[in-house]
Amino acid sequence: MQLFLLILLGIGVLILQSAFPFYLKVAGVKPDLLTAILTLYAFIEGPLPGARLGFIYGLMEDILLGRFLGLNTFCRTLNSYLVGYAGQWLNPENPWAPTLLAFISVWLHYLFLLLPGRLAGFRYPLLPGIVNIIFPTALYTSSLTLILFILLRGGVSWKRGRRKAGE
Template identity: 35%
Template sequence: MRYAFLTFLFIISYIIESTVFSFFPVAGVKPDLILIFVVFYALLKGPKEGVLAGLIGGLTEDIFFGHFIGLNAFPTLVTGFLFGLLEKKVYKENFFIPILTVIAATWLNQSLVFLLGLSIEGFPANYVAVFQNVIFPTLIYNSCLSPFIYGKFYKSTQKRFFRQPDY
C-alpha cells in the first residue's frame, strides 16, 4: 500500500510540475518535485526505501517524459540510495538539512542524467553550459521549495502510509 501511495504521489507531483510550475519557470526550468520527494523519503527511511522510491519516481518520469526508459530511473535510483545512506547520520529536524541535501541531490541527479543521456545519444555537449543553463537553475528552484515541502512530508511519514510498522 505504501508503494502504491508513493507512486500516486509521484504521478501527482509530475502533473503539478508539468502544469502549475510551467507557468512559473525560473531561468526556463521547472523544479523536479519527484526528485525532492525521493530525497526526503530516502533521508527519512534509509537506502533500501530510497532505492525503491528512486526507481518508482524515475520510472514515473521516464513513462511520462517518454524518451528512454531508464534515463531518469537509474540516476534517481542512485540518488535515492546515496541519500538514504544519510538516514542515521543527520539530524532530520535541522532546517538546513533538506536544503543542503536537495542541492547536492539535484546536482548529482542532473549530472548523472546528463552523462547517461550523453552516452545514449552520443552528441557532443558542454557540461559547463548545461550546468549554467539547466542544473544550476533547477538546483536553486528545488532548494527554495524544499523547506516548504519537507515539513509537511516529514509529518506525513510519521502517520498512515509512510509510517514503518511496529514489530
C-alpha cells in the first residue's frame, strides 16, 4: 500500500513538473522534486527500500522522457542506495542531514549524466552545466528537502501526540 502511494506521488510530481514548470522555476531552474522525495525516503527507510524506490522513479522518468532509457534508472537507484547508506551514520533528527544528502545527491546524479552519460550520447558542456544547472538545482532541491523534512517531522510528532492523548 505504501509503495503504491509512493508511486502515485512520483507520478503526481512528474505531472506537476511537466505541467507547471514556469511556476516552479527559480533562477531559471526547476527543482528536482523526485530527488527530494527519494532522499527523504532513503534517509528514513534505509538503503535497500531507497534503492527500490529510486529504481521505480528513475524508470518512470526515463519512460516519460523517452530518451537514454535506463540512464536515470541507474542514477536514481545508485543515488538512493548511497543516500540511505550515508543516512545510517547521520543523526536522524537533524534536519540538515537530509538537506546535505539531497545537495550531494543532485550533484552525483547530474555529474553522472554529464560525464559517463556522454558514453550514452548525452552531450552538454561541463562548465555551463555545473554553473547554470547543477549548482542552482542542488541548492533549490536541498532547500525544499529541508522544508519537507521539517513538515514531515512536525506531522509525525503531531500524530504521536494525538495517539498518546487517545491512550
